Amino acid sequence: MKHIQTLLLIEAVAKAGSIRKAAEDMHITSSALNRRIQGFEEEFGAPIFERLPRGVRLNPAGELLIQHIRSQVADLERVRSQVADLSGLRRGHVRIACSQALQPYFMPAQIAAYRAEHPGVSFSVHVRDRDEAEEDLRAFKSDLALVFEPAHLGDFDVLLSVEQSVYAVMARDHPLAGKQKLRLRDCLGYPHVVPPQRIGIRYLLDLAVARMSQKMEPIAEADSFEFMRHYVQHERAIGFQFPIGLNLENDDRLVFRALAKTDVAHGNLTLMQMKGRSLSVASARFANQLASTLNSLSNKQDLSDPQT
Amino acid sequence: MKHIQTLLLIEAVAKAGSIRKAAEDMHITSSALNRRIQGFEEEFGAPIFERLPRGVRLNPAGELLIQHIRSQVADLERVRSQVADLSGLRRGHVRIACSQALQPYFMPAQIAAYRAEHPGVSFSVHVRDRDEAEEDLRAFKSDLALVFEPAHLGDFDVLLSVEQSVYAVMARDHPLAGKQKLRLRDCLGYPHVVPPQRIGIRYLLDLAVARMSQKMEPIAEADSFEFMRHYVQHERAIGFQFPIGLNLENDDRLVFRALAKTDVAHGNLTLMQMKGRSLSVASARFANQLASTLNSLSNKQDLSDPQT
DNA sequence: CCTTGTGCTTCTTTTTTTGCATCACTCTTA
DNA sequence: TAAGAGTGATGCAAAAAAAGAAGCACAAGG
Numbered sequence: 001m002k003h004i005q006t007l008l009l010i011e012a013v014a015k016a017g018s019i020r021k022a023a024e025d026m027h028i029t030s031s032a033l034n035r036r037i038q039g040f041e042e043e044f045g046a047p048i049f050e051r052l053p054r055g056v057r058l059n060p061a062g063e064l065l066i067q068h069i070r071s072q073v074a075d076l077e078r079v080r081s082q083v084a085d086l087s088g089l090r091r092g093h094v095r096i097a098c099s100q101a102l103q104p105y106f107m108p109a110q111i112a113a114y115r116a117e118h119p120g121v122s123f124s125v126h127v128r129d130r131d132e133a134e135e136d137l138r139a140f141k142s143d144l145a146l147v148f149e150p151a152h153l154g155d156f157d158v159l160l161s162v163e164q165s166v167y168a169v170m171a172r173d174h175p176l177a178g179k180q181k182l183r184l185r186d187c188l189g190y191p192h193v194v195p196p197q198r199i200g201i202r203y204l205l206d207l208a209v210a211r212m213s214q215k216m217e218p219i220a221e222a223d224s225f226e227f228m229r230h231y232v233q234h235e236r237a238i239g240f241q242f243p244i245g246l247n248l249e250n251d252d253r254l255v256f257r258a259l260a261k262t263d264v265a266h267g268n269l270t271l272m273q274m275k276g277r278s279l280s281v282a283s284a285r286f287a288n289q290l291a292s293t294l295n296s297l298s299n300k301q302d303l304s305d306p307q308t
Numbered sequence: 309m310k311h312i313q314t315l316l317l318i319e320a321v322a323k324a325g326s327i328r329k330a331a332e333d334m335h336i337t338s339s340a341l342n343r344r345i346q347g348f349e350e351e352f353g354a355p356i357f358e359r360l361p362r363g364v365r366l367n368p369a370g371e372l373l374i375q376h377i378r379s380q381v382a383d384l385e386r387v388r389s390q391v392a393d394l395s396g397l398r399r400g401h402v403r404i405a406c407s408q409a410l411q412p413y414f415m416p417a418q419i420a421a422y423r424a425e426h427p428g429v430s431f432s433v434h435v436r437d438r439d440e441a442e443e444d445l446r447a448f449k450s451d452l453a454l455v456f457e458p459a460h461l462g463d464f465d466v467l468l469s470v471e472q473s474v475y476a477v478m479a480r481d482h483p484l485a486g487k488q489k490l491r492l493r494d495c496l497g498y499p500h501v502v503p504p505q506r507i508g509i510r511y512l513l514d515l516a517v518a519r520m521s522q523k524m525e526p527i528a529e530a531d532s533f534e535f536m537r538h539y540v541q542h543e544r545a546i547g548f549q550f551p552i553g554l555n556l557e558n559d560d561r562l563v564f565r566a567l568a569k570t571d572v573a574h575g576n577l578t579l580m581q582m583k584g585r586s587l588s589v590a591s592a593r594f595a596n597q598l599a600s601t602l603n604s605l606s607n608k609q610d611l612s613d614p615q616t
Numbered sequence: 617c618c619t620t621g622t623g624c625t626t627c628t629t630t631t632t633t634t635g636c637a638t639c640a641c642t643c644t645t646a
Numbered sequence: 647t648a649a650g651a652g653t654g655a656t657g658c659a660a661a662a663a664a665a666g667a668a669g670c671a672c673a674a675g676g
Contacts, residue, residue: 001351003314019623032665034624043309046391053673055622061391068387072380079376083354083369276584327654340634342654359654361642 001076006036007069010048013037014066018055070140074277081280091120092282097133097142098125099200099269100225101245110293114286121282129198137274143283146290148200148242148267156272160291162298163266166204167246167256169239170232177255184208184263191219191237193228200267201240208264229254242267244297269294309384314344315377318356321345322374326363378448382585389588399428400590405441405450406433407508407577408533409553418601422594429590437506445582451591454598456508456550456575464580468599470606471574474512475554475564477547478540485563492516492571499527499545501536508575509548516572537562550575552605577602 009026016022019037023030041047048062058066081092098107103125111123126133126142130150136142137156148164150156168187170177176186188209194216195202209216219237222228228239233253246256271290273279279287317334324330327345331338349355356370366374389400406415411433419431434441434450441453442460456472458464476495478485484494496517502524503510517524527545530536536547541561554564579598581587587595 003311003348006311018621020621029666030622031624031667035664038624040311044391045388046395051623053622060394064387064390064394068383072383075376075379079372080353082372083352086368086372087354276586278584326652328652337635338654339636339656343633343656346655361653363653 004073004076006040007072009033009036010040010062011066011069013049013056014058014062017057021055071274071277074140074143078278078280081282085281090118090282092118092280093122093124094144094280094283094286095124095142096126096144096146096286097128097136098146099129099133099148099245100127100223101148101201101242102146103127104226104245105247106244110286110290114289118282118285121286130200131198134272137272140274143273143279144287144290145272146269147272148269149203150268150270150272153270153272155275157275157277159271159273159287160294161268161270162294164242164244164269165258165261165266166201166264167241167243167258169229169241169246170255170257171236172253172255174232174236174238174255176238176257179257182257182259184259185212185214187238187240187259188212188214188216191235192216193220193222193231193237193239194218195225195228195240196221196223199223201242204265204267205240242269244269312377312381312384314348315380317341317344318348318370319374319377321357321364322366322370325365329363379582379585382448382451386586386588389590393589398426398590400426400588401430401432402452402588402591402594403432403450404434404452404454404594405436405444406454407437407441407456407553408435408531409456409509409550410454411435412534412553413555414552418594418598422597426590426593429594438508439506442580445580448582451581451587452595452598453580454577455580456577457511458576458578458580461578461580463583465583465585467579467581467595468602469576469578470602472550472552472577473566473569473574474509474572475549475551475566477537477549477554478563478565479544480561480563482540482544482546482563484546484565487565490565490567492567493520493522495546495548495567496520496522496524499543500524501528501530501539501545501547502526503533503536503548504529504531507531509550512573512575513548550577552577 009022009028012026013019013022013033016025019034020030023033026033037049041049044065046061047059048065049056050059084091096107107125111125115121115123124142126136128136128142128145128147130147133142133145133147134150134152134156137145144159145156168176168182174190176182176190179186194205197203197206205216219235220227220231222231225239225241225245228241231237232239241256243256243258246254248256271287271294273287317330317336320334321327321330321341324333327342328338331341334341345357349357352373354369355367356373357364358367392399404415415433419433423429423431432450434444436444436450436453436455438455438458441450441455442458442464444450445453445464452467453464476484476490478498482498484490484498487494502513505511505514513524527543528535528539530539533547533549533553536549539545540547549564551564551566554562556564579595579602581595
């Protein structure tokens with residue numbers, strides 16, 4: 001798209017922090033790029049970058065403009081997707097930012113199911129904690145975000161939000177594996193592995209522990225659930241995870257026990273998009289599929305989980 | 309703005325219905341314009357216009373695209389307004405579509421009040437009935453719309469909605485001028501002047517009459533409230549208007565009487581914008597001013613009008 | 617005090633766009 | 647039925663715009 005080339009160049013400069021670096025990235029000479037930016041600033045009526053001794057940086061006006069640019073590029077992509085859709089071919093690309101917990105089971109299954117019906121649609125999956133996911137939406141780097149306990153809901157449209165209780169994860173031979181009803185204080189009596197603070201489940205655990213006399217004393221803090229899953233098989237430790245990230249029925253090495261809502265608040269798994277933005281056909285349909293899957297998942301849990 | 313030149317040309321062609329006519333409007337030759345469009349269609353990946361023997365017309369893909377173009381142009385204008393705003397100068401332009409009833413008193417007073425504080429802001433006021441106003445918003449020809457009884461709220465964001473009762477308008481020497489409490493059936497017993505069906509107040513009257521045994525038999529149907537105001541001074545006829553279009557306290561020739569809500573439903577005066585669109589600084593502030601004025605107006609009425 | 621990296625400028629070359637004339641076609645009208 | 651007036655498309659040469667190459671001035675860091 002030629003008419004948007006200058007805008008993309010501006011974005012590249014903003015990202016590189018230097019005209020010369022951006023020129024190299026975009027495979028043109030710095031003099032050409034420099035002139036385009038000067039030309040744009042002139043017809044725009046205001047400078048976009050502040051010139052520093054070591055390069056350039058967006059000024060406030062530039063920040064406003066870059067937001068416009070990203071939104072326009074994304075919207076043009078939406079139009080092209082809709083056009084492709086009405087001409088018959090179900091093509092498109094979906095970019096989704098989602099929590100780590102969804103990587104092993106949920107997202108692969110969902111994407112496979114969607115692609116079974118629409119083979120022309122491709123996906124980008126970005127593993128992001130809740131803050132990063134929101135940042136991705138704001139910068140139009142993702143179309144959708146599916147994360148636990150999002151922080152700043154104001155800037156986004158919430159397409160769906162379902163509750164997930166926190167589960168304790170342990171080896172089959174763990175002393176607590178026999179107990180059907182598990183309390184958080186029982187878990188904290190054993191060595192435990194928790195994620196860092198930016199992860200949603202840790203946020204819920206911190207809230208819960210703050211009301212208790214016991215303290216959290218993790219033997220390991222890891223931002224990989226994969227690490228946690230494997231670690232609890234070495235030492236008799238306890239980890240924590242949402243059920244959507246677990247193979248609840250068919251795991252032959254681990255045992256999972258839900259913690260009561262009275263002990264640890266449920267997590268809100270939330271599907272969001274940038275406020276007011278129109279999604280491409282593929283993204284909108286995929287969002288619908290996610291929503292209906294999560295809804296029926298949530299209903300099933302309610303039935304089988306009388307604690308809720 | 310050079311980078312949207314092609315987009316503006318496309319819009320011009322869509323409007324003119326012919327490449328040659330549009331070329332003349334935009335002061336270029338038809339061959340140049342023709343090739344720009346062909347070039348755009350090629351990189352866009354699909355035709356935008358269908359070629360007819362007498363010219364061109366947007367195809368469905370083109371309709372999608374033109375909507376994107378208009379939104380992009382409007383959004384760029386918003387960015388420039390915000391940039392102008394943060395660089396100190398309070399400049400800008402506000403385009404508002406509004407009902408005829410607001411022309412004599414309300415809008416002039418509001419705009420004057422706003423310009424007293426922000427002299428750099430200019431205005432375009434478009435008199436539109438409710439359907440036309442919505443069309444203006446959709447085509448990004450107006451930033452705001454303030455109309456009675458809008459029809460399709462789905463596509464718009466409602467910033468505010470206040471009720472206005474319907475008033476009967478008559479000369480001071482009209483037989484009904486003495487009655488404090490006026491019923492609709494009394495009015496219909498006298499010659500009456502009503503607006504055509506596309507006007508909100510007529511819609512309310514039609515609804516009311518449909519529940520009655522009496523029928524509406526207007527001696528004149530006029531789309532100008534100005535006509536109505538003057539006509540009722542010639543013959544002893546009755547007109548109808550919302551109070552916001554009347555000089556309730558200081559009119560020495562006419563008498564106004566509110567009709568009870570039980571007779572005629574109140575009209576909803578609604579301030580709207582295009583769904584999800586960000587307004588320019590000037591438009592957003594003016595919308596805020598309108599909202600607060602209308603709110604206090606509505607509260608005042610509630611106090612003085614126990615029928616509500 | 618030199619080196620390195622920056623944005624910017626000038627001059628020349630290359631690429632893109634435009635204008636003109638013309639073609640092929642359709643519908644209207646005499 | 648034939649002429650005329652409208653349409654979009656196209657080939658070619660001229661004009662305009664953009665890009666490339668080289669170098670300048672400036673500031674920071676060793």
